[in-house]
Amino acid sequence: MLTITATDFGLAPSDIQIKDYSNANLLVLDGEFTVDTTAEEYSGIRPMKLTVADLPFSKSRIGTALVTVLSDGIKYATITKVWVKDKNTICIGKILPYNSAGSYKVRFNTVLIPEKITGEVVLSQRINHTPNVTKGEAAELEIFSVQSADWLILTLKATSLTFDTDSQTVEISVPDLPENVSSSFPVLYNEGLWVDLGSKYYPATLENGTIVISKDGNADEASNTGKKFTRIVIVR
Structure with missing residues (x-):
């Protein structure tokens, strides 16, 4: 800590x-x-x-x-x-x-990273995951990560989300993610109109290799809503 x-x-x-x-x-x-x-x-x-x-x-x-x-x-x-x-x-x-x-x-x-840094650049390997949507729907879903022994970066993209009628969630199983990592984070989206408060978002969690995105009372999206996106950094 x-x-x-x-x-x-x-x-x-x-x-x-x-x-x-x-x-x-x-x-x-x-x-x-x-x-x-x-x-x-x-x-x-x-x-x-x-x-x-x-x-x-x-x-x-x-x-x-x-x-x-x-x-x-x-x-x-x-x-x-x-x-x-x-x-x-x-x-x-x-x-x-x-x-x-x-x-x-x-x-x-x-x-x-430091303001002035020189030296050899070591690239981390991007891992493309094949997610399995177990509740709701996620169109054109893409999830990839960069992992090290001590931390990881996870990125999620989707063109649209359809929430499960009963649970009002989209649940996604992500293979090859370490089971000992967890996080809570926003999944961002825009509805085409600029506002100074920023993007709207759905709250989401990652636990035991499963991402749960909750509608959580959000209004239905407008027809011109853009892609859903998040990028999270997790210290292991």
Whole structure:
């Protein structure tokens, strides 16, 4: 776990649980926390900062984290910038359009590398999975991953989802995924109209090699809705 000693936006370090993997040229972060936009500390700072134990490098290139919010009963998601400022500070960009919601969640889905790095590039092998949809339907479903001994990246794409009538879920068995990995994440989609709150999403989980995507009260999609997409980073 990442050792967090302080924050500057009103959340106690004990309320943040972030799994991490690091080496000299890599920092992988996996976990989430809730931001209270009504907190006095939050209103006066930008960006948000986590004070942590020594990091593997003193400055990083810009990475990203997922951010989700519930606004007027609709689930939205976007991304924000994440970077290492120094050996003891991780910065996270605030999502100003989410302030009026009262709270939002930051989901570290994050790979960071040093700002200046040279050396041999070692490519990881992409693994194409053959998924089996056991509930509902997922048209033109594509799932692939990049795996290491300590972490993995999983990508899912589909042109459309049809939810099971009874469970209101789409359930997908994914062969060749390690059974000891689990995650919760948003599956994103757009309905053709730009809004400053971002994309809509369905909540999803991965457990024991099975992905469960829930409709969770979302309205039926418009006819011009685009592809469903997610990319998740999991520390093993």
